[in-house]
Amino acid sequence: MSASLHLVKLCVGAAEVSDLVSWQAARMEEARAAGRTPLPSHVTRMWPRRAEELLDGGSLYWVFKGLILARQRILSLDPRTGADGIERCAITLDPVVTRTAPRPRRPFQGWRYLPAAEAPPDVAAAAEPELPAPLALELDQIGVV
Known part of the structure; x- marks a missing residue:
């Protein structure tokens, strides 16, 4: 990636990348059915202070079970008011989920x-099933993935 700055976030509730893809597809279909723009977003309490750098080609890198395994390009940062009336930041993402080489990340x-x-780095999309995260990490460490 050419961007100088990205975000990294734990993908809570998803055990593997395919879980994230399925969940986002369902949310995008709900948005489409409701007449809204069908783009995935992640809402967070804090607004990034380095927003300009993130919007210059940055991505949100997702952590699954202690490993960064995927990313999505950040399209915009948008204000979103919660049901409690508090303004938050909606990180609007490209719907394409790109798999990355596994990288350990502490909670x-x-x-x-x-x-x-x-x-x-990104890894080429394969037609084969998703490898278990520990195996993918070991293969990456020896230069196979």
Whole structure:
């Protein structure tokens, strides 16, 4: 990626990348049926202070079971008011989920900035089934994936 800055976020409730893809597809279909723009978004309490850098080609990298395994390009940061009346930040994402080389990531809350130099590279989409995360990490470490 050419962007200088990305975000990294735990993908809570999804065990693998296919779970995220399925969940987002269902939310996009609901939006389409309701007449809204069918783009996935993630709503967060905090507004990124480095928004300009994120919007210059940045991505949201997803962590599954302690490994970064996928990313989605950030399209926009939009204000969203919750049912409680508090304004939040909706991170609007490209619907394409790109798999990345697995990278370990310790648990954390919320999101964190991820410099481009620390972002894992994309991996080519394969027609084969998704590998278990620990196996994918071991294969990446020996240069196979």
